[in-house]
Amino acid sequence: MKENGVIQEYTGSLSRQIREEYHIGEEYYHGEIKRGLRNSDGTGVMVGVTKVGSVQGYLLQDGQRIPIPGRLYYRGIELNDIVEAHRAEGTFGFEEVAYLLLMGYLPSQGELRHFNEIMNRARKLPEGFTEGMIMRRTSGNIMNELGRSILSLYSYDPDPDDLSVDNLLRQSVELIGYFPSIVANAYAVKRHHFGGESLHIHYPEEGLSTAENFLRMIRPDKSYTEEEAHLLDMMLMLHAEHGGGNNSTFVCRALSSSGTDTYSAIAGAVGSLKGPLHGGANAKVMEMFHYIQENVDPHDDGSIRDYLVRLLDGEAGDRSGKLYGLGHAVYTMSDPRAVLLKKYARHMAQIKGYEAEFDLLQKVEELGIPLVQERRHSDTPMCANVDMYSGLVYTMLDIPEDVFTPLFASARIAGWCANRMEEVITGHRIMRPAYRAVTIRGHYVPMEERTSRIKEFDL
Ligand SMILES: CC(=O)SCCNC(=O)CCNC(=O)[C@H](O)C(C)(C)COP(=O)(O)OP(=O)(O)OC[C@H]1O[C@@H](n2cnc3c(N)ncnc32)[C@H](O)[C@@H]1OP(=O)(O)O
Ligand SMILES: O=C([O-])CC(=O)C(=O)O
Structure with missing residues (x-):
């Protein structure tokens, strides 16, 4: 700790210099620079071809982006149709979605039964892992x-570096099984270690779906209702895949293009998803929501608007200047997942007595969008994204904020694995974009001719 303090004091004194040294003027970002891997009209740079997922938020017509209601397809099948079919039948759908994403087609009853049996085994973590x-x-x-x-x-895998399809599929199935078990156990350990609560490690039970098992594993008494499990299953279905270009999937694909192993590529994707501008936004929305609740009169739009302005000015909340849960890189008029989620959140809020929270979140959406548009100097339609209402749904399911983003990861692992397999099988080229160097040429100065830019530091 003491050493740490000395290092921090040293780097603290150096870091004052950093802003100046690292500054690159806006004038350099011209011409062919695709900042954020975007074209000048905001569309993503096309870097590959995929059959896994398709995300649609606008049409391109005569070089213009024409906003459309958002649509999301898993292997060509519209997400809404998959979700509504399972809701109507009262069946669990995440395993079917995982199969669809991995294999490319909807499983027959026998194929799904077999896959579910395999998943029962895959959920068991290696001996001694926890x-x-x-x-x-x-x-x-x-x-x-x-x-x-x-x-x-x-280090638990006998063949970690083998890139054959056989091996990639085996690793994928195991990871889809492991993810919720790791999350549940890590949460149990956190509660015990930091919260002083009794340590409960509940093993997954054979014959249950991923959603049922997750609720069973995180609840001290293992109890859950059918309705809760089906709602969580829907959350897993709609977070499972989002095209090749979302940040975490792209990270997974970029890592995979170097020929690295599955664990490195997937750990990279987890790191990306953790970020507050990506999957981490679901927890950030709830954090922001708590600030809003504490600081506004929910019946006075003016007071809500004023506080949102303070958030956007970086004067309140986490001071990032972001309204989490709003905006999307592809969707314009709507994010189909947010539309679905809002519908179920509204219904559940009425049943569970969360109407006031739902109404306030809806106000944040309604009042926040024009405020962000104003600042972007753009009237391109903007929408609430999937993270806007997911936190409230998890809260109503009594799921702690600690596991909001990990649950997202437990669903997206299916999409990451399918995209990784596609990259390994079809990519055939290491991803290697370029950066224009804008350094002013210098020359090597001998030590005796240099002057110190910072004060001497006594250890
Ligand atoms: C699962 C998911 O990953 S969904 C996304 C979850 N993330 C969030 O909810 C975080 C809040 N939203 C955002 O930060 C953005 O809208 C993103 C990251 C989702 C998309 O970013 P982009 O595609 O770059 O946004 P877009 O091109 O539409 O807008 C760019 C400008 O609007 C601003 N903007 C966009 N959304 C927001 C927002 N919610 N709050 C504040 N400013 C915003 C950007 O900061 C940027 O401003 P600048 O040009 O002055 O730097
Ligand atoms: O597509 C994106 O940029 C982010 C997103 O919504 C997701 O990954 O689900």
Whole structure:
């Protein structure tokens, strides 16, 4: 700790210099620079071809972006149709979605039964993994725990580097099974270690779906209702895939293009998803929501608007200047997942007595969008994204904020694996974009001719 303090004092004094040294003027970002891998009209740079997922938020007509209601397809099948079919039938759909994403087609009844039996086995973590890995030096951040657990699975795999399709599929199935178990156990350990609560490690039970097992594993008394499990199953279905270009999937594909192993590529994707501009936004929305609740009169739009302005000005909340849950890189008029979620959130809010929270979140959406548009100097339609209402749904399911983003990861692992397999099988080229160097040429100055830019530091 003492050493740490000295290092911090040293780097603190150096870092004052950093802003100046690292500054690159806006004038350099011209011409062919695709900042954020975007074209000048905001569309993503086309870097590959995929059959896994398709995300549609606008049409391109005569070089113009024409906003349309958002649509999301898994292997060509519209997400809404998959979700509504399972809701109508009262069946669990996440396993079917995982099969669809991995294999490319909807499984027959027999194929799904077989896959479910395999998933029963895949949910069991390797012997001693929880004790040896998850319980050791816990960080308290479940996404961090998840990332390092995935990396360490390399050492439990007899064939970690084999890139054959056989092996990639085996690793994928195992990871889809492991993810919720790692998250549940890491959460149990966190509660015990940081919250002083009794340690309960509940094993997954054969014959249950991923959603049922997750609720069973995180609840001290293992209890859950059918309705809760089906709602969680829907959350898993709609977070499972989002095209090749979303940040975490792209990270997974970029890593995969170098020929690295599955655990490295997936741990990278977990790290990306943790970010507050991506999957981490679901927890950030709830954090922001708590600030809003504390600081506004929910019946006075003016007071809500004023506080949103303060958030956007970086004067309140986490001071990032972001309204989490709003905006999307592809969707314009609507994010189909948010539309679905809002519908179910509204219904559940009425049943569970969360109407006031739902109404306030809806106000944040309604009043926040024009405020962000004003600042972007753009009237391109903008919408609430999937993260806007997911936190409220999890809260109503009595799921703690600690596991909001890890649950997202437990669904998206299916999409990451399918995209990784596609990249390995079809990519055939290491991803290697370029950066224009804008340094002014210097020359090597001998030591005796240099002057110190910072004060001397006594150790
Ligand atoms: C699962 C998911 O990953 S869904 C996304 C979850 N993330 C969030 O909810 C975080 C809040 N939203 C955002 O930060 C953005 O809308 C993103 C990251 C989702 C998309 O980013 P982009 O595609 O770059 O946004 P877009 O091109 O539409 O807008 C760019 C400008 O609007 C601003 N903007 C966009 N959304 C927001 C927002 N919610 N709050 C504040 N400013 C915003 C950007 O900061 C940027 O401003 P600048 O040009 O002055 O730097
Ligand atoms: O597509 C994106 O940029 C982010 C997103 O919504 C997701 O990954 O689900």
